[in-house]
Amino acid sequence: MDETTHSVGLAQPQRAHFDTPVTLAGGxxxxxxxxxxxTYGELNAARTxxxxxxxxxxxxxxxxxxxxxxxxxVGWWDNLIGPGKPLDTRKFFVxxxxxxxxxxxxxGPMTTNPASGQPxxxxxxxxxxxxxVATQARLADVLGIDDWAAxxxxxxxxxxxxxxxxxxxxxxxxxxxxxxxxxxxAQNIAFNEVARQAILTDPDFHGGHYYAHGVVPxxxxxxxxMLGHITYLSDDQMAEKFGRKLRREALQYNYEVDFExxxxxxxxxxxxxxxxxxxTYLIATKALDYFDPAGAFGGDLRAALARARxxxxxxxxxxxxxxxxxxxxxxxxxxxxxxxxxxxAEIESSAGHDSxxxxxxxxxAVLRAYFEGxxx
Amino acid sequence: MTNVLGRFDFDVIAKWIRxxxxxxxxxxxxxxxxxxxxxxxxxxxxxxxxxxxxxxxxIRNGVNxxxxxxxxxxxxxxxxxxxxxxxxxxxxxxxRTEQMLAEMLRVGREAVVSFPNFGHRxxxxxxxxxxxxxxxxxxxxxxxxxxxxxxxxxxxxALCGELGIAIRERLAFDGERVVTEDPNLNASIAAYRLGxxx
Numbered sequence: 296m297d298e299t300t301h302s303v304g305l306a307q308p309q310r311a312h313f314d315t316p317v318t319l320a321g322g323x324x325x326x327x328x329x330x331x332x333x334t335y336g337e338l339n340a341a342r343t344x345x346x347x348x349x350x351x352x353x354x355x356x357x358x359x360x361x362x363x364x365x366x367x368x369v370g371w372w373d374n375l376i377g378p379g380k381p382l383d384t385r386k387f388f389v390x391x392x393x394x395x396x397x398x399x400x401x402x403g404p405m406t407t408n409p410a411s412g413q414p415x416x417x418x419x420x421x422x423x424x425x426x427x428v429a430t431q432a433r434l435a436d437v438l439g440i441d442d443w444a445a446x447x448x449x450x451x452x453x454x455x456x457x458x459x460x461x462x463x464x465x466x467x468x469x470x471x472x473x474x475x476x477x478x479x480x481a482q483n484i485a486f487n488e489v490a491r492q493a494i495l496t497d498p499d500f501h502g503g504h505y506y507a508h509g510v511v512p513x514x515x516x517x518x519x520x521m522l523g524h525i526t527y528l529s530d531d532q533m534a535e536k537f538g539r540k541l542r543r544e545a546l547q548y549n550y551e552v553d554f555e556x557x558x559x560x561x562x563x564x565x566x567x568x569x570x571x572x573x574x575t576y577l578i579a580t581k582a583l584d585y586f587d588p589a590g591a592f593g594g595d596l597r598a599a600l601a602r603a604r605x606x607x608x609x610x611x612x613x614x615x616x617x618x619x620x621x622x623x624x625x626x627x628x629x630x631x632x633x634x635x636x637x638x639x640a641e642i643e644s645s646a647g648h649d650s651x652x653x654x655x656x657x658x659x660a661v662l663r664a665y666f667e668g669x670x671x
Numbered sequence: 672m673t674n675v676l677g678r679f680d681f682d683v684i685a686k687w688i689r690x691x692x693x694x695x696x697x698x699x700x701x702x703x704x705x706x707x708x709x710x711x712x713x714x715x716x717x718x719x720x721x722x723x724x725x726x727x728x729x730i731r732n733g734v735n736x737x738x739x740x741x742x743x744x745x746x747x748x749x750x751x752x753x754x755x756x757x758x759x760x761x762x763x764x765x766x767r768t769e770q771m772l773a774e775m776l777r778v779g780r781e782a783v784v785s786f787p788n789f790g791h792r793x794x795x796x797x798x799x800x801x802x803x804x805x806x807x808x809x810x811x812x813x814x815x816x817x818x819x820x821x822x823x824x825x826x827x828x829a830l831c832g833e834l835g836i837a838i839r840e841r842l843a844f845d846g847e848r849v850v851t852e853d854p855n856l857n858a859s860i861a862a863y864r865l866g867x868x869x
Contacts, residue, residue, distance in 0.1 A: 628747040664730040
């Protein structure tokens, strides 16, 4: 096979409208909703080559390629998806979808609430991993995809891939669960709670109805993102990248930026607060916190996974302390003890949780090898 | 004896595995044995290896592989889940031999191990001549060897006795020739089928 890799080229977001009500895990019902998605490659005649890629907390449906009007708008997993790339669009029909509750065009807090005529804001119901999967299944129906060749995702996206195997075992043949966990630890929930408190206590939050006030809780969002960033990187990587490097030549003896790491975090926080919606951030952190398929089985993950029929690739990264290798191994052993096909790779990487987005040669070789073994 | 995989101890191991079994291959390398047993016997197999290139090779080979360090033990696996737990020519690379054997027989009904016999005549001769043995089955120099435990057939059987491990079957070889007479002296490889107790 030609090993030259290419971009998928220009991406075109599409919108599907659903008039069938959906009842979410928290009990709320949305009478109608929209889902925005992108596709790459061609669905084959037998409709057996579709791969769903689920996004994480701050991701979206724009996986690969770029938009015609913006050469900078490269998809967030462009290094993985395209002709000749590990997820090869010459073989697979790849689908990315903005989750319900998102802020990239799917129905979410920024959408008008038909009951009030105002944006939903914080009244938009919490959307769980199960809810994401249920609505992804409806998009699959619209696209004529009876079963996915594979569903893959990293972090919160990996949780969705795992949930697919439990909720629709007959509709998924392979699951790629990357840098994920079968549930968050108390420490992990704690980080999410600090992020939420930063947003909720920002005076510009206005109980989640900041749109009407023409403001955005920038301070809360940037604090949430700064905290998140610290936890997505590793101690080693931060030491290597920033160390105690100063922004200027000498200490300032004030509360402006002294160290490079401060500058980096402020930049990342500002950038994120400029484009991401605070209410969506709140929802996504709750989706993470609530995910616990073993919860309904008295904490017995093996019992929870008994419904699955798919084959699995589970991947973790050595320095990922937010979604540690140990958590991935729990999934792996739960699958083994259900006699399910599973391979597990623990990738040596210095980049912490964010490693799953990087194009490490060995990591991508593992993904490529796995996808080559997925029959279509 | 045919040499299906270029590793003739695989033939012996394959003989002891029944169709459709659940098996675990510790130190599975590129997954050749699992692939063979999957294709020929329809086993449900899982390999364990901690070498990234081996993990990749297993995935390419279409076999299940779980990456972790065997020295960390098998605590993730449930008691008696596997019919056979195999360790082919790797026991000498594991530091905690006793625990490993106990763990293999905890998670498996039977264990199958093969190892190079350090007591083989050529190895004794090398030592007698004042040098550590280097041979076809022990191809490493003392300073670059992955082997950390050096034992003979007699040593191994004594340990099984002490640990209450039942030796259900033993086959000893020199090259590909079956050795029946004084295997501790004449065999370069031994393969065992082991069970718990009695």
